[in-house]
Amino acid sequence: MKGNEALVRGAIAAECRAFFGYPITPQNEVPEYMSQYMPDAGGVFIQAESEVAAINMVYGAASAGIRAMTSSSSPGVSLKMEGLSYIAGAQLPCVVANVQRGGPGLGNIAPAQGDYFQAVKGGGHGDYRLLVLAPWSVQEMHDLTVLAFNLADKYRNPAMILSDAIIGQMLEAVELPDKVENCIPQKPWAANGAKGRGRNYITSLYIAPETLERINLDIQAKYRQARKHEVRYQEFMVDDADIVLVAYGCMARICRTAMKLSREKGCKVGLFRPISLFPFPSERLAELAAAGKRFMVVELSAGQMVEDVRLSVNGAAEVDFYGRLGGIVPSPVEIMEQVVR
Amino acid sequence: MQEEIIMAGTGGQGIMIMGQLLAHAALLEGRNVVWLPSYGPEARGGTADCTVMVSEEEIGSPVSANPNTLIGMHQLLFDRFQPDVKPDGLLMVNTSLIEGCALGDDCKVLSIPANEVAESHMGSVRVANMVMLGAYVAASGVVSMESVIAALPEVLPPHRHKFISLNDKALRKGAEFANLD
Numbered sequence: 399m400k401g402n403e404a405l406v407r408g409a410i411a412a413e414c415r416a417f418f419g420y421p422i423t424p425q426n427e428v429p430e431y432m433s434q435y436m437p438d439a440g441g442v443f444i445q446a447e448s449e450v451a452a453i454n455m456v457y458g459a460a461s462a463g464i465r466a467m468t469s470s471s472s473p474g475v476s477l478k479m480e481g482l483s484y485i486a487g488a489q490l491p492c493v494v495a496n497v498q499r500g501g502p503g504l505g506n507i508a509p510a511q512g513d514y515f516q517a518v519k520g521g522g523h524g525d526y527r528l529l530v531l532a533p534w535s536v537q538e539m540h541d542l543t544v545l546a547f548n549l550a551d552k553y554r555n556p557a558m559i560l561s562d563a564i565i566g567q568m569l570e571a572v573e574l575p576d577k578v579e580n581c582i583p584q585k586p587w588a589a590n591g592a593k594g595r596g597r598n599y600i601t602s603l604y605i606a607p608e609t610l611e612r613i614n615l616d617i618q619a620k621y622r623q624a625r626k627h628e629v630r631y632q633e634f635m636v637d638d639a640d641i642v643l644v645a646y647g648c649m650a651r652i653c654r655t656a657m658k659l660s661r662e663k664g665c666k667v668g669l670f671r672p673i674s675l676f677p678f679p680s681e682r683l684a685e686l687a688a689a690g691k692r693f694m695v696v697e698l699s700a701g702q703m704v705e706d707v708r709l710s711v712n713g714a715a716e717v718d719f720y721g722r723l724g725g726i727v728p729s730p731v732e733i734m735e736q737v738v739r
Numbered sequence: 740m741q742e743e744i745i746m747a748g749t750g751g752q753g754i755m756i757m758g759q760l761l762a763h764a765a766l767l768e769g770r771n772v773v774w775l776p777s778y779g780p781e782a783r784g785g786t787a788d789c790t791v792m793v794s795e796e797e798i799g800s801p802v803s804a805n806p807n808t809l810i811g812m813h814q815l816l817f818d819r820f821q822p823d824v825k826p827d828g829l830l831m832v833n834t835s836l837i838e839g840c841a842l843g844d845d846c847k848v849l850s851i852p853a854n855e856v857a858e859s860h861m862g863s864v865r866v867a868n869m870v871m872l873g874a875y876v877a878a879s880g881v882v883s884m885e886s887v888i889a890a891l892p893e894v895l896p897p898h899r900h901k902f903i904s905l906n907d908k909a910l911r912k913g914a915e916f917a918n919l920d
Contacts, residue, residue, distance in 0.1 A: 507780060508777075564775060567775065567776050568773055568774060570772070571766055648801070652801075654800065655800035656800070727802050729803070730802070730804065
């Protein structure tokens with residue numbers, strides 16, 4: 399099945415019971431399949447009047463304690479940033495999928511990774527982060543969506559699936575488990591009817607600076623926990639490598655083949671693939687730098703994740719960058735030539 | 740051995756469904772497979788191509804720089820992809836819509852007037868894609884024709900199932916054109 403369909407199947411399996419969306423290529427299969435599967439699952443599917451409306455519907459559903467999500471592609475995700483900041487400020491769980499396309503502006507519908515900064519550095523206003531996961535296969539579109547719902551609930555914070563037009567649109571075989579592991583905690587804070595209890599009040603408005611500072615410190619404490627417990631990555635042939643390619647999502651797939659081609663040319667190349675982009679696998683990259691590895695970061699951007707790699711190694715290793723822009727996707731041969739050079 | 744096929748034409752020719760059929764057929768045979776589409780925002784016209792990879796091994800890059808096979812359905816993208824085909828690869832040319840195929844060095848070339856074949860034998864130019872796919876499957880042996888036929892009901896949505904027998908016949912007709920000499 400397509401990556402976008404696998405994402406939907408993951409969300410349904412994760413007991414997501416509210417989807418609000420608005421069409422945009424290359425994520426249109428997400429609302430399409432949601433409209434098919436969600437009613438059967440007894441949930442709510444609404445095609446909203448805009449991306450802004452969709453994210454605020456998610457805000458409402460999440461306030462009621464329901465697992466809720468929206469999806470879009472780059473320009474549409476920009477429109478959701480205000481809502482995401484509110485949801486993070488109100489400390490609510492939800493999932494947002496971004497099937498990235500070319501930018502800036504309306505850009506085009508080809509694959510790109512230009513939204514990394516927006517995804518991992520917050521995106522909207524205020525001191526918040528999204529928990530960001532980057533699938534590299536159709537299988538992971540399913541599996542990481544389940545994980546995203548669990549992380550969102552665990553940390554009461556929005557989680558993002560940062561995908562792209564390749565992973566969203568491609569067809570691969572998927573194994574759908576009979577049952578996924580859903581860790582859905584009690585939600586005593588939910589505004590779901592105050593029968594037999596006092597009212598719950600959900601807001602991101604805290605007029606008193608002392609209160610707002612305390613809320614901010616609580617939020618930051620959650621991110622420290624996430625940095626401790628939620629770092630995920632995968633390594634290929636790193637042990638004997640002189641150069642380690644660092645790439646996520648579709649570029650990690652292409653780099654895996656580039657790694658193979660480079661080794662056929664006698665270059666000892668490995669691959670490091672961050673799966674969680676926030677929290678970023680900084681410690682492991684620092685270890686590899688200390689072990690004398692050089693890095694080459696490959697992205698479909700002008701160089702975004704490369705900044706986090708440089709921060710991670712903190713000058714202890716050489717970090718090169720290769721990127722293509724505007725929806726151009728480099729082939730494994732093109733990357734191999736960059737590495738071997 | 741990894742088989743990498745690019746199918747290229749214009750919107751409306753059924754390029755995506757050709758690739759999906761091949762991908763599903765390979766999946767039915769238990770192989771690793773990736774299908775990756777590329778298209779413009781247009782519903783008709785514009786360019787449309789897809790890449791299919793079939794392998795016994797786990798597939799890395801879904802993007803191919805040098806396919807083993809190019810199935811050209813229209814001049815538009817054929818000219819762009821033709822130089823990329825591996826030297827010992829296979830060029831399949833829909834001569835109804837492509838002229839002036841500069842012969843690749845050692846490429847095998849299979850020329851089929853797919854639109855005419857579809858029109859005259861099947862009564863519908865719309866199955867020109869199945870004629871080409873049938874010829875490719877027979878010429879390459881990448882998957883069996885039975886697997887492709889078996890994939891038809893999976894790939895075509897239910898409201899198109901009335902066309903399964905037409906597609907079936909077009910695939911088999913295409914196979915008759917698979918002689919490389």
